[in-house]
Amino acid sequence: MEFRSAISKGDGVLMVVALVGCIHALFLSPMNCYGSHGEAISTTDRMYLESLSLQGTLTFDNTTASATDWGQLRSQLPPSGVMHPTSVDDIATVVAAVARSESELTVAARGLGSSIWGQSQAHNGIVIEMTSLKGIKVAPLGDAASNGVPFVEAMGGEMWVDVLTTSLEYGLAPRSWTDYLYLTVGGTLSNAGVSGQSFRHGPEVSNVLQLEVVTGTGEVVVCSATKSSELFFAVLGGLGQFGIIAKARIVLEVAPQRVRWIRAIYTDFATFKADQELLIGAAQPFDYVEGFVVLNNENAINGWGSVPFVRSDINAAMIPGHAGAIMYCLEVTKAYSAAALPTLDQVVESMLAPLSFHRGLLFEKDTTYFKFLDRVHEVEMELRAHGLWEIPHPWLNIFVPASSIDRFNTLVFKPIATQEFSGPILVYPVNKSKWDKRLSVAVPEGPEEIFYIVAFLRNKLPDTIGGPSLTEMLDYNESVLRICESLHCKQYLPHYEDRNKWTHHFGSKWDLFVQNKQLFDPCAILSPGLNIFTRGRHSLSSTNFLSNFANFCGGSPK
Missing domain, CATH: 3.30.43.10 (Uridine Diphospho-n-acetylenolpyruvylglucosamine Reductase, domain 2)
Known part of the structure; x- marks a missing residue:
């Protein structure tokens, strides 16, 4: 091929x-x-x-x-x-x-x-x-097949949560993830697969050693960066246009045992942005860096009450008086082993020291590596229990060049305070050099090393609850995309009707x-x-x- x-x-x-x-x-x-x-x-x-x-x-x-x-x-x-x-x-x-x-x-x-x-x-x-195509096999370090690089080989219909569970049996795990694990391997690799680890390891598509692909002619091709490489790079992030991913071989690393999970609130975007970019360029970085927009509103779904891990850990008196209608939350993790626990507080404190968040708005939690990666599933179970999972999701995901993110904040984030917005709004930077240029994925063009992942993860609540209509939400997305035209953004998970x-x-x-x-x-x-x-x-x-x-x-x- x-x-x-x-x-x-x-x-x-x-x-x-x-x-x-x-x-x-x-x-x-x-x-x-x-x-x-x-x-x-x-x-x-x-x-x-x-x-x-x-x-x-x-x-x-x-x-x-x-x-x-x-x-x-x-x-x-x-x-x-x-x-x-x-x-x-x-x-x-x-x-x-x-x-x-x-x-x-x-x-x-x-x-x-x-x-x-x-x-x-x-x-x-x-x-x-x-999903009927099953099979997961781990080749740990020392296995003859691993050739010095441990990997997991999973069929395209397997879910990432099962890939993680199987890999952890060997003390290993993939390096790059999505925020939600109940997605199939073939599905995310056909797009990109991004999360807070992408700044270090690139998206999931940058962590694939080999694919088995069925092309549009029905030919089965095993491909990699050195074998049938045109097909390999075309299919990764290729939106399913060039072949069906039947099997993928994914790089593994030694899995952390636990993580220190940290959230901190900022009141101005310039400081928030500077700290995020500082972290993704640090010599000894955190293992995960994300962020999200926070409404300065106690009762909003994505207000400041959603930031701490225990709701009672925050109250209105803790919010700085100069805070505007929009604030920002930095979210990071530091992986550690049981042996590192005695010095963990000191290590984390030194890593947080250069940052300029509000010290009274720092929240921490320790948990297992698996529970951290599977964090959205707990939210899913709660929403399902209230009938709020199987509802319309007019999501919008965008890649914004770092040079445009300040203007994006002014034109898009700040006006959100005047709207009813049900669902999180993510914003965090990644390093473009971690994205292989040969991949089909379209990222912002130009010489900039950093671009931001912005995700409006809105949910259309039932009419009995209220909120904007689905039409209003979709019109809002279109208005954001019109703003993006002048900011040289790219859609992630793109959808267009016009050639x-x-x-x-x-x-x-x-x-x-x-x-x-x-x-x-x-x-x-x-x-x-x-x-x-x-x-x-x-x-x-x-x-x-x-x-x-x-x-x-x-x-x-x-």
């Missing part, structure tokens, strides 16, 4: 086969890639797919459950079929069959349906329920993104819910493709 590598090596046979195959698939034999637009699965296609030899199950009835996602923002019609694979071959067989079909069938891999805008949906297509906006989103990476689509999913069958490419109405003209062909082979197409 390393077409460009083969070309550079002068492998004329592979070059001709690969590129002529792409031209044939895209332009010369359209009925192999797509038929008339918009039709549901035909009787012929259904009979063909039902005839496939699979170890798992493929059903065309009662598919409604696979048409929902976490966001609940888009009303989806059920997919034509749902597959529950029990092997990678199952996925490859179905994908290859769909690619060969003469209809407009598409394929979407679905983990736990944690997408916001129906990205894991495939109306008139096949949804592959990845030009997708082009703008990927910026200098767009041409490579399109080339990779041509190489690895030439019929444009994968992840149709994002509306980047559409089967049957491919966004590229044959002229553009032939121009790219000329670039590949170093001459003009004949």
